[in-house]
Amino acid sequence: MADQSTVERVETVGRRTQETGRGLEAFQRYTSRMLDLPEEISDAIAFMRGHLRGLIRFDTEYLPIKVVFAPDGRLIAPVMEAMLLSTDCALYLPEEPESDDDRIVQLMVTLDRFEESGPDGVLADRWRIYHGEPDDVRWAAMTVDFCKFAGYAFDGEAVMSPNPLAEAEATLCRSVNADREGDLRRLALERAEVEVESPRLVGVDPLGLDIRGRFEVIRIGFETPAGDQDAAAIQIARLLDGDR
Structure with missing residues (x-):
């Protein structure tokens, strides 16, 4: 409670x-x-x-x-x-x-x-x-x-801050979900210690991104706020690329 x-x-x-x-x-x-x-x-x-x-x-x-x-x-x-x-x-x-x-x-x-x-x-x-x-x-x-x-x-x-990335959100999610499932799985495990069977990127805002698993939604924060689509794409790429 x-x-x-x-x-x-x-x-x-x-x-x-x-x-x-x-x-x-x-x-x-x-x-x-x-x-x-x-x-x-x-x-x-x-x-x-x-x-x-x-x-x-x-x-x-x-x-x-x-x-x-x-x-x-x-x-x-x-x-x-x-x-x-x-x-x-x-x-x-x-x-x-x-x-x-x-x-x-x-x-x-x-x-x-x-x-x-x-x-x-x-x-x-x-x-x-x-x-x-x-x-x-x-x-x-x-x-x-x-x-x-x-x-x-x-x-x-x-x-109640509006999301300035709302119009770009679908494009950002589609780009990642097309071929980065393995990287989403690794990111969820490394950052949240959660094993996700079929992860999907479902949300992006200036402060971070949301990964949907079968039973939960995992939040991963950005290092610095992303003010536009290009900045968000860079932050997402850094997270998904890891140490590579």
């Missing part, structure tokens, strides 16, 4: 950013690109993108949930009708930390229903690419209202 104890040190990074002279305009520019972020926010986003399984609390109920990031930074998941009707929902990622010292991100979220047959149906397809067929048939796009992580508290907009 997620740790709901009061965080001892809570600061709003958006306010701190203004106070240190960067200004609101610069802060919004940073968060809109997922680049050059304040360290506290970058750490939170990287952690969230590396933990796509967790718990959702709706009113007083808790259930496991799997999420995926939409290109605009919202979280997508199949949900129950009761979750959509609730006005008090929170996400805890990951579901169960391995020890008391492990970090967890707590998100207050607002769920917006969308139909798979409608214009946002592609978001349901994106979830399936990561996690397979869902147990629930209703879909929600979750807007983050508030985030608590590692002793900091952020406004939800700070961690």
Whole structure:
């Protein structure tokens, strides 16, 4: 169960950013690109993108949930009708930390229903690419209202950074999946100590890439943020080439 104890040190990074002279305009520019972020926010986003399984609390109920990031930074998941009707929902990622010292991100979220047959149906397809067929048939796009992580508290907009590589993502994934399966398998084993039978690259953003296995999604971070398609391709090639 997620740790709901009061965080001892809570600061709003958006306010701190203004106070240190960067200004609101610069802060919004940073968060809109997922680049050059304040360290506290970058750490939170990287952690969230590396933990796509967790718990959702709706009113007083808790259930496991799997999420995926939409290109605009919202979280997508199949949900129950009761979750959509609730006005008090929170996400805890990951579901169960391995020890008391492990970090967890707590998100207050607002769920917006969308139909798979409608214009946002592609978001349901994106979830399936990561996690397979869902147990629930209703879909929600979750807007983050508030985030608590590692002793900091952020406004939800700070961690809902759009992916500037969204338009290039499919091309990058196809290029790798065409002939680099063995290198993906090696990378998952070396970096995450997970043996993956049939790995597929399913996601790329400035902070890293996502490899789908049969039972899990493995997150591999980049050494430095990749701001465009060429930079991402270089980072991916370095990871896949290894010491060669």
